[in-house]
Each structure stands twice: as structure tokens, then as C-alpha cells.
Amino acid sequence: MFDPRPLVDTATAIAREAGALVQRMRASAVVSFDTKSTSTDVVTAADRASEQLVRTRLSELRPGEPVLGEEEGGLDGRAVVEGLTWVVDPIDGTVNYLYGIPWYSVSIAAQLDGVSVAGAVFEPATGRMWTAARGYGSFLDGSPLRVSSTTDLSLSLLGYGFAYLPERRQRQADAWAQMAGRVRDLRRAGAASLDLCSVAAGRLDAYTEHGLGRWDWAAGGLIAAEAGAVVRLPGSSPELGEDATFAAAPGIADAMHGALVESGYGKV
Ligand code: IPD
Structure with missing residues (x-):
């Protein structure tokens, strides 16, 4: 049976490295940015550099597997292709990043035929790592996660x-x-x-x-x-x-x- 857990290891290692880059860029000088569709749709130099790093590492560690990323697109304009693909948000929460609010992430998922099977969401500002593999539960820094039991x-x-x-x-x-x-x-x-x-x-x-x-x-x-x-x-x-x-x-x-x-x- 297909075991997605090694894909989580790949995603976490790359997300940590990209997150370190994002933090270095936040610490240095002014954060340069452009807007995309509207004034609330922002991209920084760090978004682009982070996606570049993730793409480079994926091509080294998982050669030949297609990548869909927020800044560079991919998959020839399609959202889903057959087989294993990687889906990358190089900085999710870019407006928070721009303002120095420490609530942003590097998000990397592996999808099989368009369905997520492994994922890592790394918070560069705090070092917290959220992970999941399909069928194997989800974790924050290795501790299992459970939704709230509220009924009201x-x-x-x-x-x-x-x-x-x-x-x-x-x-x-x-x-x-x-x-x-x-x-x-x-x-x-x-x-x-x-x-x-x-x-x-x-x-x-x-x-x-x-x-x-x-x-x-x-x-x-x-x-x-x-x-x-x-x-x-x-x-x-x-x-x-x-x-x-x-x-x-x-x-x-x-x-x-x-x-x-x-x-x-x-x-x-
Ligand atoms: C955005 C953030 C935000 C949500 C936007 C997203 P980005 O992602 O997740 O919370 O409201 O819809 O686009 O652009 O910072 O990667």
C-alpha cells in the first residue's frame, strides 16, 4: 500500500529551509512588495525567493514531479494532473508578513491525482511545524491534533x-x-x-x-x-x-x- 509519510519528511525539510530564508529576508532592510489582482493581493521578494528555493529542492529530491506554486503557477495552467504533484504556497499570509505580524507560513503539500496525501505548514516566525499524512493523523511539532468537541x-x-x-x-x-x-x-x-x-x-x-x-x-x-x-x-x-x-x-x-x-x- 502507498505510504505517504516519507513525503511529509520531504515537505517538512524543504518548508523549514524556505522558512529560514523568509525570516532572513524579513530581518534585512525594507520588505519590497508588489500588488497583484488588487491592493490586498500582495507579493514580496521573499514569496518569489521562497518559491524558487522550494522548486529547486523538489527538483533535487523528487525529480520529475510537477510543482504548482502560487507565484509561478505550473501544471501548464491546469490545477490537477494525474500522479503525484507538489502544491506550494511560498508565504501564506503575505500581508501579515509585510506588516511584521508573525502569523504566516510556508505551506507544501503532495497531491495524488489532485487529492492531498501529505502536507507541512511551517511557521517561520515561531518555528512551529504542522504536518499530516493521509490516513496517519495530523500533528503539531509531533504531538497529535484533534478538533474541538463543541456541539453548540x-x-x-x-x-x-x-x-x-x-x-x-x-x-x-x-x-x-x-x-x-x-x-x-x-x-x-x-x-x-x-x-x-x-x-x-x-x-x-x-x-x-x-x-x-x-x-x-x-x-x-x-x-x-x-x-x-x-x-x-x-x-x-x-x-x-x-x-x-x-x-x-x-x-x-x-x-x-x-x-x-x-x-x-x-x-x-
Ligand atoms: C492569502 C491568505 C489570506 C486569505 C487569502 C489568501 P497569500 O494567501 O491565506 O488569509 O484571506 O485569500 O490568498 O496570498 O498570503 O498566500
């Missing part, structure tokens, strides 16, 4: 993110205002991979966001699922919107999903 929507903490387009953000804010009255509280932390890891650790009871790239959820989604979360990836939850990602502790997943639909979130 009104006592749940919901993480969320905003899409890039200003008009859509406004509609999302309206839906979030509705949700604020239904849950204990809301958190917009700014790094999707770490939001998903937070669900895995029970630091959030649920998390949802529209419009994520595959690199944002490929590792974190597996880490959440392996910790027991109900995970819906883009394309699998039309009531929340075709491009919705959703992860929740099983005890509140249905109630949270229903409340989000009622808030109008699925139509933003």
Missing part, C-alpha cells in the same frame, strides 16, 4: 477570510455581520493554511473562506481533515458558493453550514 453553535469560534475584490468583500462583510450574532466570536487571522491548522487544533471551531487558491488549502485542509474536521474543498459545497472552503468540528459542522447559508454567505 452559539459557543463556537468561527475563522474567516475576505476575497480580493472590494465589492465582494463588502457583501461578505454583510454576511459576517449576520454571523456575529450567531456564534461566540469571529476571527480574521490572515493566513488560510494556519486557519485550517487552527481548526485541527481546536483553536477555531470552524473556518470558511471563498476564492482560495489550491496552494492555500492543500496542506492545511489535509491537516484539518486528519484531525477529525468536516472539510469541504472548493467545488464540493455549492450552497456555500462554488469557490468556498469550509472546515468545522463535526459537532457543529451542520449547524454552522446552515447558519452560513442563512446569512446569505453562499450568494456573495
Whole structure:
């Protein structure tokens, strides 16, 4: 049987090295950046250097295996190809990185026929490493992770993110205002991979966001699922919107999903 665990070792080793580079670049001088689709869609020199490093190491350690990365793309414009591919977010949470908020990651996943089988999410600012292999559980620095056992929507903490387009953000804010009255509280932390890891650790009871790239959820989604979360990836939850990602502790997943639909979130 296919054992994905060696792929986790590869991902963690490379994520640590890329994370060290990202930290060195943060410490030196001014962080240079450009914007992409909108002013909230940012890329720094460190994003590009980190992706270059990850690609170089993967080509050395896993020659011939295709790589999809946030900054350079790949897979000839396709999201999924047959066989093993690597999916890389060289810095997830780039806006946090730009502002010196220590909540960003290097996220590396291996996917088999488009399904995540191994993942590592490394926090360069703290040195924490989140990992999972499909069928083998998920871990923070080697300690097993488990989602929260909450069963009460009104006592749940919901993480969320905003899409890039200003008009859509406004509609999302309206839906979030509705949700604020239904849950204990809301958190917009700014790094999707770490939001998903937070669900895995029970630091959030649920998390949802529209419009994520595959690199944002490929590792974190597996880490959440392996910790027991109900995970819906883009394309699998039309009531929340075709491009919705959703992860929740099983005890509140249905109630949270229903409340989000009622808030109008699925139509933003
Ligand atoms: C972004 C972060 C952010 C989320 C955005 C993502 P990036 O990733 O994960 O939390 O709201 O949708 O694009 O651009 O920093 O890699």
C-alpha cells in the first residue's frame, strides 16, 4: 500500500529551509512588495525567493514531479494532473508578513491525482511545524491534533477570510455581520493554511473562506481533515458558493453550514 509519510519528511525539510530564508529576508532592510489582482493581493521578494528555493529542492529530491506554486503557477495552467504533484504556497499570509505580524507560513503539500496525501505548514516566525499524512493523523511539532468537541453553535469560534475584490468583500462583510450574532466570536487571522491548522487544533471551531487558491488549502485542509474536521474543498459545497472552503468540528459542522447559508454567505 502507498505510504505517504516519507513525503511529509520531504515537505517538512524543504518548508523549514524556505522558512529560514523568509525570516532572513524579513530581518534585512525594507520588505519590497508588489500588488497583484488588487491592493490586498500582495507579493514580496521573499514569496518569489521562497518559491524558487522550494522548486529547486523538489527538483533535487523528487525529480520529475510537477510543482504548482502560487507565484509561478505550473501544471501548464491546469490545477490537477494525474500522479503525484507538489502544491506550494511560498508565504501564506503575505500581508501579515509585510506588516511584521508573525502569523504566516510556508505551506507544501503532495497531491495524488489532485487529492492531498501529505502536507507541512511551517511557521517561520515561531518555528512551529504542522504536518499530516493521509490516513496517519495530523500533528503539531509531533504531538497529535484533534478538533474541538463543541456541539453548540452559539459557543463556537468561527475563522474567516475576505476575497480580493472590494465589492465582494463588502457583501461578505454583510454576511459576517449576520454571523456575529450567531456564534461566540469571529476571527480574521490572515493566513488560510494556519486557519485550517487552527481548526485541527481546536483553536477555531470552524473556518470558511471563498476564492482560495489550491496552494492555500492543500496542506492545511489535509491537516484539518486528519484531525477529525468536516472539510469541504472548493467545488464540493455549492450552497456555500462554488469557490468556498469550509472546515468545522463535526459537532457543529451542520449547524454552522446552515447558519452560513442563512446569512446569505453562499450568494456573495
Ligand atoms: C492569502 C491568505 C489570506 C486569505 C487569502 C489568501 P497569500 O494567501 O491565506 O488569509 O484571506 O485569500 O490568498 O496570498 O498570503 O498566500
